[in-house]
Amino acid sequence: MKRLNICIDIDATLTEPYYWLDICNEYFNKNIKPYEITQYSIYKVMGVSREEYFDFYNKYKLKIHTEEKVRKDGKAIVNRISKYNNIFFVTAREKSLELFTEAYLTLNKVNFDGLYVLGSHHKVDKARELNCDIFIEDNPNNAIELSEASFKVLLMDTYYNREIKENEFIKRVYNWNQIYDFIEEMKFNQKVI
Incomplete structure (x- = not known):
């Protein structure tokens, strides 16, 4: 049975959106x-x-x-879904923060299979490379680019992305429990584990 490849942004997606x-x-x-x-x-x-x-x-x-603090239930849900899926953190943070970011995730005991610090907001190529099934994101421009490339995007709700409308590829979510439910439903419907 197939494990889903789940790509997750860090800032304002895994973490609280207004920490700064x-x-x-x-x-x-x-x-x-x-x-x-x-x-x-x-x-x-x-x-x-x-x-x-x-x-x-x-x-x-x-x-x-x-x-910056991890969003409520973020760590617990990521660690739970990591047991049966591949977790890849894909962040636009500058490359000089790669070791720092890895240390942050490790210190906060967040499980992951890969970390990609791109130094760019353009994530479509990395999503393709990782054969991404679901991309969890907050940036409205990233959500649009990913959806236009036919990636399923779970858009973590923030005040700055409210103008983005849901469509076939973008679903707005308000918390990590909704993300968990969506992933479980997707796996059930696709008969994947």
Whole structure:
């Protein structure tokens, strides 16, 4: 019986979506609330230039990624589905964070079969290479690109991806328990284990 190849984004998918907001607000002297983050480009939400945001990110990226919390039930569900499926974390984080990211997953005791730190938001080629059956993602542009390449996407709900409509390839999910239920249903319908 076939194991599913499940690709999972990390930031705001495995982890809480607004983990960076307090640090960012303090740095830029803002008071942005999570519900105000209605677009993926953080620098636009903050009202700063792209360069100013990347200066901030480069200064605080290790702190941000160290302190981010795994979403409720994320670890438990990933570890549960990893018993019968292949788990591949596919992240757009810059390549210099690869060892750091692996250490974060290991420290948080999240099971996985592979980690791919792409340094790019374009994930279709890696999904093809991994023969991905389901891609769990939060980035609206990634969800569209993956769905246009005929990959099934579970779009983890955030304020900044609400304009994305469900279709044949994109299903909106609100928590990890829904993800688990979807995977179980998919396996049952495809008669895979």
